[in-house]
Amino acid sequence: MGINVDIAQDWHAALAALSWQNDLGVEDVVLDAPVNRYDLPEATRAVKVDAPARVPNVPSPAKTPPPIMAAPAVDVVAVAQASAARAGSLDALREALAAFEHCDLKRGARNLVFADGNPKARVLILGEAPGRDEDMEGLPFVGSAGQLLDQMFAAIGMSRRSPDAEAALYITNVMPWRPPGNRDPEPDEIAMMRPFVERHIAFVDPEVIVAMGNTPLLALTGSKGILRARGSWGQAFGKPLLPMTHPAYLLRNPIAKREAWSDLLALQARLRG
Numbered sequence: 001m002g003i004n005v006d007i008a009q010d011w012h013a014a015l016a017a018l019s020w021q022n023d024l025g026v027e028d029v030v031l032d033a034p035v036n037r038y039d040l041p042e043a044t045r046a047v048k049v050d051a052p053a054r055v056p057n058v059p060s061p062a063k064t065p066p067p068i069m070a071a072p073a074v075d076v077v078a079v080a081q082a083s084a085a086r087a088g089s090l091d092a093l094r095e096a097l098a099a100f101e102h103c104d105l106k107r108g109a110r111n112l113v114f115a116d117g118n119p120k121a122r123v124l125i126l127g128e129a130p131g132r133d134e135d136m137e138g139l140p141f142v143g144s145a146g147q148l149l150d151q152m153f154a155a156i157g158m159s160r161r162s163p164d165a166e167a168a169l170y171i172t173n174v175m176p177w178r179p180p181g182n183r184d185p186e187p188d189e190i191a192m193m194r195p196f197v198e199r200h201i202a203f204v205d206p207e208v209i210v211a212m213g214n215t216p217l218l219a220l221t222g223s224k225g226i227l228r229a230r231g232s233w234g235q236a237f238g239k240p241l242l243p244m245t246h247p248a249y250l251l252r253n254p255i256a257k258r259e260a261w262s263d264l265l266a267l268q269a270r271l272r273g
């Protein structure tokens with residue numbers, strides 16, 4: 001009987017753990033190599049469990065109210081500001097982000113996605129957040145939207161791979177961790193990353209910032225509405241800011257590529273002075 005109770009509790013605990021992972025956006029489980037479970041020793045195989053309904057009166061942990069504990073109030077934006085301010089270089093900023101424990105997205109992500117490109121670039125592209133491909137590779141804009149982004153900038157002679165600062169791009173995101181299921185980052189998540197973004201921009205010190213989509217527009221200007229804002233020069237952290245529609249939007253709405261092309265030409269004209 002004691003064994004049955006343990007098994008039933010394990011079952012509920014496993015279900016709760018699975019559903020927690022699902023909330024975090026876990027969509028697949030990948031091991032480095034395939035495992036043939038028929039080759040495993042008997043003791044390590046899954047225990048066959050009869051339906052837990054056979055165990056009467058076992059309270060489900062999910063239904064037990066959590067103990068009420070007074071959580072200490074932490075001003076996470078102030079923590080982020082202090083952490084970003086202590087970082088004395090781009091490498092230190094990456095380490096500060098890696099050590100930042102107040103963003104739940106970190107727990108669901110495979111990798112920290114910090115940046116790619118040439119830190120001496122005249123143009124800094126600020127994106128939204130990593131997607132699945134970026135989370136796997138630890139680099140921004142490497143999926144289909146990233147390929148379009150590379151093509152768009154190649155059309156005006158710019159590349160993240162250029163060693164020449166004149167033609168180089170530096171690419172980063174507001175969020176360094178993938179949001180579950182690629183949902184939009186929440187305002188509080190954006191707010192806690194903003195001090196890191198500000199410091200990141202200060203280290204790269206680009207001539208121009210390009211905000212790709214609504215999340216960077218919100219992080220940099222406090223307002224949304226990329227379809228209205230795109231193509232109109234603004235200011236962020238003392239730098240000229242060009243909002244553009246996100247390449248993922250362009251993939252879904254190819255007709256909008258016309259406007260994106262005119263934004264790229266405006267950027268090129270500005271850089272040519």
Ligand code: URA
Nearest residue numbers: 127128129130140141
């Ligand atoms: N979209 C973004 O905004 N950033 C990435 O890194 C990838 C897709």
